[in-house]
Amino acid sequence: MKVTYYPGCSLEGTAVDYAASIAGIAPLLDVELVELFDWNCCGASSAHSLNYQIALHLPARNLALAEKAGRDVVAPCALCFNRLKVAEKALLDPEQEDLGISYGGGIKIWDLLDYLTQKAFLEALAPKVVAPLINLRAVCYYGCLVARPPAVTGKTDYENPRNMERLLKVLKIKPIDWSFKTDCCGAGLAVARPDIIDTLVQRLYERALMAKAECFVVSCQMCQANLDLAQERISRKFGKDYYLPVFYFTELIALALGHPEAPKWLAQHLVDPMPLLKMKGLA
């Protein structure tokens, strides 16, 4: 199946591991990702914080390009997805002032996790699992913006999404239920207010540990960065010795399907998942 792929700026930078794992598993799932031609930055939190106009026009340009390409568009980044949806809503709203961009609403905007957990994909995935990830105790962490606000994302299960759990079950992981799967990691405050990240993320670590989890599974590179990059700093600050690897769901698919490159991507994390995988007899 061919879809337009809008990677976003982070996947060209600090989240190259996420990008590589997506490119790695796509052919195994018979998905052909065609990169959106000439895509631009969505403006992220910074644009909508400082300039409503720019924050709307940047993703609107991407959306118009995607429609021209004629296929549904998939975004692996929660914020890119959210901004595309915001632009879609504005472009299709007759009450909104004209943005000077023509968009007919002919394509669907997907976030990557939703796209890959469609029923047909999960059914096709099940027989391909060669290395079931049994015994891995994981909590799914969805973060904020793939689901909220539902008036923008169109999601119905925004308080308690379940599709990542459904995916993990196919990979033979028994997902652990917990109450913090859509809580905020602090996102774009990571650079300017690391102190805020520390409080929010430490809370997530503690809650995950209370649920007896050994790792997180995420579908957003910003969540991954805040949970992974800050772990050493937070451990030091709170006098704890946290060890909670943070997997992208795509990396777990790669592991379960026996993709030979998976260890290479995992080695790019700051919290090395290998000791955990070895302990579980999965690597």
Place this chain on the structure above:
Amino acid sequence: MENPENQPMRPQFFLAKQLTKAHLSVASCFFCRKCSGGCPLTFAMDILPHHVIRLALLGQEEQVLGSETIWVCSACQTCTTRCPNGIDIAGVMDWLKEEAVKRGRTIPDAGVMAFHRFFLESILDAAGRVSETRLLRRYTLYKMRRNLNLTELRQNINLGWKLWKRRRVRLFGPPTLRGKAEIKEIFRQGEF
């Protein structure tokens, strides 16, 4: 600033009208405080989200436009999602940030604003995409000039080195877009 608890409040209507014009009406707030109840960032705020909405409705510009809260909000959208009256609270926070900058107010959380500004500038500089490396370098230099914290600097260099070793630092900038003129036009129209 006057202590809001001890002073009789004189309602003003300008701010609420401006918000309504921006499709962000706050008039239907009935003070249920669900926004503040669900907000994960209240620990870092000076006034709570429901205060922001109420004070905006009462036109208390000093207090809302000067609050740290609007800059601490991470736009996680929990409040907007849960408001029983459909008020886009996170949208109001954004609007207030933009308005505070427009009016040339002193921003209590200057670092957050500087980061946002550098982010937008880096899109404009590269005419389309953000280079995280350049953005972080720029912000670090800004921080060093303002307040040199050697421990923090050492931690950041250490983190950068770890990312570098893991090939997660991109040295060359983003590609030049074919639509770079369109991007420049977007920024020109947005008066940035």
